[in-house]
Amino acid sequence: MKEATIVGAGLVGSLWAVYLTKAGYNVTIFEARDDIRKADISAGKSINLALSNRGWKALETVGAAEEVRKIAIPMYGRMMHDLEGNLTFQPYGKENEAIYSTSRGDLNAILMTAAENTGKAKILYNHQCIDINLQTNELTFLNKKTGEQVHHKTDVIFGCDGAFSAVRYVGLQRTDRFNFSQNFIADGYREILLPANEDGTHKLDKNALHIWPRGRFMLIALPNEDGSYTCTLFMPHEGGENAFDKVNTREEVDAFFKSTFPDFYALMPQIADEWDNHPLSSLAIMRSYPWHHHKTVLMGDAAHATVPFYGQGMNAGFEDCTVLWELMQKHNENWEAVFEEYSATRKPDGDALQDLSLYNYLVMRDYVADPMFLLRKKIEAK
Numbered sequence: 001m002k003e004a005t006i007v008g009a010g011l012v013g014s015l016w017a018v019y020l021t022k023a024g025y026n027v028t029i030f031e032a033r034d035d036i037r038k039a040d041i042s043a044g045k046s047i048n049l050a051l052s053n054r055g056w057k058a059l060e061t062v063g064a065a066e067e068v069r070k071i072a073i074p075m076y077g078r079m080m081h082d083l084e085g086n087l088t089f090q091p092y093g094k095e096n097e098a099i100y101s102t103s104r105g106d107l108n109a110i111l112m113t114a115a116e117n118t119g120k121a122k123i124l125y126n127h128q129c130i131d132i133n134l135q136t137n138e139l140t141f142l143n144k145k146t147g148e149q150v151h152h153k154t155d156v157i158f159g160c161d162g163a164f165s166a167v168r169y170v171g172l173q174r175t176d177r178f179n180f181s182q183n184f185i186a187d188g189y190r191e192i193l194l195p196a197n198e199d200g201t202h203k204l205d206k207n208a209l210h211i212w213p214r215g216r217f218m219l220i221a222l223p224n225e226d227g228s229y230t231c232t233l234f235m236p237h238e239g240g241e242n243a244f245d246k247v248n249t250r251e252e253v254d255a256f257f258k259s260t261f262p263d264f265y266a267l268m269p270q271i272a273d274e275w276d277n278h279p280l281s282s283l284a285i286m287r288s289y290p291w292h293h294h295k296t297v298l299m300g301d302a303a304h305a306t307v308p309f310y311g312q313g314m315n316a317g318f319e320d321c322t323v324l325w326e327l328m329q330k331h332n333e334n335w336e337a338v339f340e341e342y343s344a345t346r347k348p349d350g351d352a353l354q355d356l357s358l359y360n361y362l363v364m365r366d367y368v369a370d371p372m373f374l375l376r377k378k379i380e381a382k
């Protein structure tokens with residue numbers, strides 16, 4: 001029997017489990033958190049995300065797209081809000097192309113259930129990877145409920161344990177000629193939940209990604225199914241007039257939103273009550289290479305964590321599944337050959353994603369409000 005182990009039942013690990021079962025593997029997934037479907041805990045990071053073509057393709061290959069479509073809200077373009085509350089709409093494509101606002105928790109739950117429903121994948125929760133032997137394919141986990149250490153030997157290991165990957169940290173980073181860099185950007189983010197109207201309808205156009213571009217910083221909003229919006233303020237942690245260290249008291253929060261995002265403030269005058277409901281979080285780019293060692297490989301954020309401005313982190317992680325799946329067929333599951341080619345060919349894509357993600361922060365927070373940029377886009381679209 002073919003045995004595979006995945007560390008991390010997040011978005012990428014859960015989806016990849018479905019793929020492996022299709023190839024006849026028995027899959028064990030070890031997840032550090034509790035089961036998000038049962039426990040009242042967040043699925044981490046942002047509450048919703050934009051799902052786009054790369055992601056859909058990976059979901060479709062294993063028949064997981066249909067369930068996800070039920071919870072995905074199409075956003076056909078960006079809706080910009082200027083200081084006077086004027087709106088400008090920029091479509092994402094010529095033919096009603098869209099990206100889709102999707103709840104992170106619901107999407108993760110759908111993928112975990114899809115993996116379990118194959119009957120060939122099991123998820124062990126509260127198991128945190130703390131050590132890995134890359135030569136013998138042995139992993140050590142801390143059972144967070146009992147405090148016991150659990151040892152597990154397997155045929156092949158997939159590190160899908162996110163930006164702060166233990167598979168990378170206690171495994172690959174200790175190997176010769178492994179390169180790694182971690183760069184936090186100067187900006188952080190804070191989420192704000194804009195509630196639905198009393199009748200459950202959305203307070204803004206539901207089928208757009210809303211942006212309040214303000215040059216050095218921005219606020220964005222993505223729709224949720226219940227009529228609310230998950231809004232995210234991206235801004236420098238400190239320094240300058242508009243920075244998180246200047247917005248602390250209720251009075252400061254009120255004054256900042258009133259003067260900087262007046263139309264948003266009109267929709268949410270209770271912003272000061274909501275301000276502390278979500279923590280101020282940091283953003284980093286993590287580069288590594290190679291993404292494999294013998295029969296262990298990194299996927300998703302564990303390999304190429306990026307800042308969220310291009311909305312492609314998860315989509316790229318899902319595309320890792322597409323690429324590995326194709327290489328599995330090509331190399332007849334000779335994992336070392338699969339991983340060799342995956343690392344070499346996929347790394348430039350990871351780098352490009354990270355570069356584009358940084359660039360798109362400039363586009364979203366600044367260029368979208370620039371008439372010359374809009375004019376160029378119009379000309380390009382013709």
Ligand code: FAD
Binds near residue numbers: 013189232313
């Ligand atoms: P994760 O989702 O981080 O999952 C990792 C899993 O591993 C978690 O379940 C974790 O508990 C588990 N784990 C961690 N350590 C261990 C351990 N030691 N042992 C066992 N388990 C462990 N991407 C998009 O495509 N579109 C977007 O719109 C978008 N918006 C974003 C907005 C924000 C604010 C942020 C921060 C990110 C956004 N992203 C977006 C990026 C996206 O969140 C990530 O790329 C995606 O979550 C990566 O999935 P993953 O499965 O690789 O990692």
